[in-house]
Amino acid sequence: MTVDEDQARFLRCIGEPTRLQILKLVAEGDRYVGELAEILNKEQSLISHHLRVLKECNIVKDKQEAQKVYYRIMDDRLAKLITEIEALMIELSLCKCQQ
Amino acid sequence: MTVDEDQARFLRCIGEPTRLQILKLVAEGDRYVGELAEILNKEQSLISHHLRVLKECNIVKDKQEAQKVYYRIMDDRLAKLITEIEALMIELSLCKCQQ
DNA sequence: TCTTTATATGAACTATAATTCATATAAATA
DNA sequence: TATTTATATGAATTATAGTTCATATAAAGA
Numbered sequence: 313m314t315v316d317e318d319q320a321r322f323l324r325c326i327g328e329p330t331r332l333q334i335l336k337l338v339a340e341g342d343r344y345v346g347e348l349a350e351i352l353n354k355e356q357s358l359i360s361h362h363l364r365v366l367k368e369c370n371i372v373k374d375k376q377e378a379q380k381v382y383y384r385i386m387d388d389r390l391a392k393l394i395t396e397i398e399a400l401m402i403e404l405s406l407c408k409c410q411q
Numbered sequence: 412m413t414v415d416e417d418q419a420r421f422l423r424c425i426g427e428p429t430r431l432q433i434l435k436l437v438a439e440g441d442r443y444v445g446e447l448a449e450i451l452n453k454e455q456s457l458i459s460h461h462l463r464v465l466k467e468c469n470i471v472k473d474k475q476e477a478q479k480v481y482y483r484i485m486d487d488r489l490a491k492l493i494t495e496i497e498a499l500m501i502e503l504s505l506c507k508c509q510q
Numbered sequence: 511t512c513t514t515t516a517t518a519t520g521a522a523c524t525a526t527a528a529t530t531c532a533t534a535t536a537a538a539t540a
Numbered sequence: 541t542a543t544t545t546a547t548a549t550g551a552a553t554t555a556t557a558g559t560t561c562a563t564a565t566a567a568a569g570a
Contacts, residue, residue, distance in 0.1 A: 316431045317428045319493075319497055320425075320426045320427055322426075323422045323426030323431075324422070324423055324426040326422055327426050328423075328527085328528080329415045329416045329419040332415045332419050333415050344546085344547090345547055346545090355530070355531090356546080356547070356548095358528080359547095360547060360549080361528080361529080361548090362528090364549090365527095370505050371505070376547095379537050379544095379546045380545095380546065380547085381546075386505075389499055393499055394418075397421075397422070397492065398414065398418055400492055401417070403488075404469070404488065405469070406468065406469050406485075423557090427557085427558080429558090444516070444518090445516065445517080453559095455516080455517070455518095456517085456559085456560075457558080457559060459518055462517095463519090477567065478516045478517075478567050478568065479516065480518090
């Protein structure tokens with residue numbers, strides 16, 4: 313496993329629209345699975361699958377409270393990074409990924 | 412097309428090991444297709460396909476000189492971003508993607 | 511103009527990832 | 541302990557993306 317492969321995997325991990333939405337939500341504060349599913353209007357199992365991907369990449373962590381499982385972003389610097397990427401994309405008019 | 416979809420697409424665009432390697436090379440200076448293929452030990456057509464993906468996302472630009480086509484990164488801030496992502500990943504011990 | 515060199519392209523194939531559905535697990539409560 | 545609530549999981553399906561191969565295009569030089 314090279315550094316480039318690792319970095320690419322990380323980028324693909326956050327490079328999925330639903331996961332990106334999840335990340336932006338759990339960057340603001342703890343959210344439980346059902347809450348995320350409702351907000352994003354997606355099936356619970358789908359959200360669960362995406363959360364597993366994020367967790368396996370150490371991008372989020374979870375904490376069980378009663379029946380609910382709360383997720384949060386692993387580190388605020390990740391949230392900051394995502395914000396910076398978005399800002400740069402806008403600044404550079406990137407990836408209206410034409411057509 | 413939402414912002415999240417756009418951002419996710421951009422992240423997937425750079426989230427492929429060979430494209431990431433290409434980006435790091437063309438961040439240092441202009442490179443022509445055959446050169447990239449040789450350095451990365453990949454087929455010319457494969458590199459060409461990847462370059463097209465990067466170009467369609469406005470991440471690289473090209474310039475023809477005689478028969479050769481030179482590629483470079485669209486903006487130095489993109490190179491800087493990639494460096495920062497790598498640095499943060501190392502700092503956070505992210506994505507040894509422990510399966 | 512014929513040949514060589516460099517790159518791009520499209521189709522076919524292969525691999526990877528996302529989604530759905532049914533169901534399992536497990537905690538809380540009646 | 542039977543039921544409800546919340547989440548996770550695995551298999552099957554579908555969608556997306558990467559790779560290869562053959563070939564097209566186009567510039568340069570013999």
